[in-house]
Amino acid sequence: MKIDKLILGEFKTNCYVVSHNNTAFVIDPACDGENIDSYLRKNKYNLVAIFLTHGHQDHIGAVDYLYNLYKCKIIAHYNDRGIITGLVPSKVLQIPSLKGVKVNSPIKYFDGEFNTFNIDGVIVDAILTAGHTEGSVTYVLRNYKRIFSGDTVFKDSVGRYDLPTSNLAELKKSISLYKTFKDECKIHPGHGNSTTIADEKANNEFFKY
Numbered sequence: 001m002k003i004d005k006l007i008l009g010e011f012k013t014n015c016y017v018v019s020h021n022n023t024a025f026v027i028d029p030a031c032d033g034e035n036i037d038s039y040l041r042k043n044k045y046n047l048v049a050i051f052l053t054h055g056h057q058d059h060i061g062a063v064d065y066l067y068n069l070y071k072c073k074i075i076a077h078y079n080d081r082g083i084i085t086g087l088v089p090s091k092v093l094q095i096p097s098l099k100g101v102k103v104n105s106p107i108k109y110f111d112g113e114f115n116t117f118n119i120d121g122v123i124v125d126a127i128l129t130a131g132h133t134e135g136s137v138t139y140v141l142r143n144y145k146r147i148f149s150g151d152t153v154f155k156d157s158v159g160r161y162d163l164p165t166s167n168l169a170e171l172k173k174s175i176s177l178y179k180t181f182k183d184e185c186k187i188h189p190g191h192g193n194s195t196t197i198a199d200e201k202a203n204n205e206f207f208k209y
Contacts, residue, residue, distance in 0.1 A: 033065025053150025055083030057101035080135030131171025132159035
């Protein structure tokens, strides 16, 4: 299993390409679909799934482009449907450069607090970690101790909780869940540098509540 990071767009969103046996899935294809596709083709990866950590436009801009090329599964939590599709404008970020960004391709939504997906032998646990949005998801590769936190947890910080559908109380509950992960687990956030659970317990004020 290999994890590669592409930093995309004006918001420097981390897009992750997770590959195994020439099969790949992408987490948060923010924008620049051509660049993501070029990377996949250069490495001879077959894209079979896209996972969205949440619905904000700076994380979903290349979904349709990649779906049209690969007809891959698109996986997200149902609670963020209104943001992802743009069907509930009051939930969408009002940022001029992201205006009109939405997903038109068919999405496989899941609901509830937990789900598991098997992508060519790589087990992906999907855990609802609301707070930044009501449908924010943390993806865990349990056999590799890797965590994709989206905008829930950053190095020494957390995602914003003053946005439409954000909720500080829910975010604190999600951080409590993070504290149950093993210290050696590596966190791959939606923006910025990677970190570990141990480092966040030591340095992140939100982990001390």
